Amino acid sequence: MPYDAMSDQTDEDLLAAYARGDASAARALTQRLAPRVLAHAYRMLRGDRAEAEDVTQEALLRLWRAAPDWRPGEAKVTTWLYRVTANLCIDRMRKGRRQGPDLDAVPEVADDAPSAVETMQQAARAEALQAALDTLPERQRQAVVLRHIEGLSNPEIARIMDIGARAVESLTARGKRALEAILSGRRAELGYEGDD
């Protein structure tokens, strides 16, 4: 359950309150949903924060405009929002013809002493994962991010991506294999030497 000023209410309850003109529901929903949308857009858009913010703003605007016609029980707000966000990201990537980054261009982790600092190592790992994710096909990236970073269940991902649960399993399995292949070569520099 999200922790905010109205944490006892579901997203769907808050959206219904928003549609009735409840300003506190507008604020609570924004606080609750914006970080999730931004994080998902950021990962889908290869770490481009400015683009991710644009997508977040657009996705939430669409939610506000859909609120008056929202049918309770038909869809979860987060499922709908993840789908809209991913579609906006994919549209942008296709329009911009953004190519995946060259793995050699991924920032290297510094070899000297500060790299041993835990926080830096964590940032380096996150950055390396993002770079590896960027090389995956869009749908694989979306499935892996939703399953392993956002922590959603396969049935929910299937609804978001409009595919079957088995297709989700297949996408995540292939995505993980590709990530392992890319990241295994960087284990030592990312602090995995000697541990598994």
Added chain:
Amino acid sequence: MLDAFFDAARAEAPLPDGDFMARLTADALAEMPVAGVRVRGRTGLWEQLVPALGGWAGLSGLVAACAVGLWVGVNPPASLGLDDWWNGTGAELGELGVDPLSGFELALMEG
């Protein structure tokens, strides 16, 4: 091995800053329907048709009139003499009190 990378990605998730949150909240409030104002919903053909025909009272009158008309057509009262009329044995128009050539038309014909 990947789990540690996923954990790191979660820990390093980008957070919206204050300005961005303020902008998003302003959007939400600007788009919010005004309390008490009926939101434009989906109205079907039936919902539009009933008021156009004078509401339920008008509609019930219309249905009653249609039913009577249908009944008269199916089983006409003998007093109308329609059977005779169809069979050609009934009264001619003149006998029914209807003048097929009115005074006005006679005046026209005679100049």
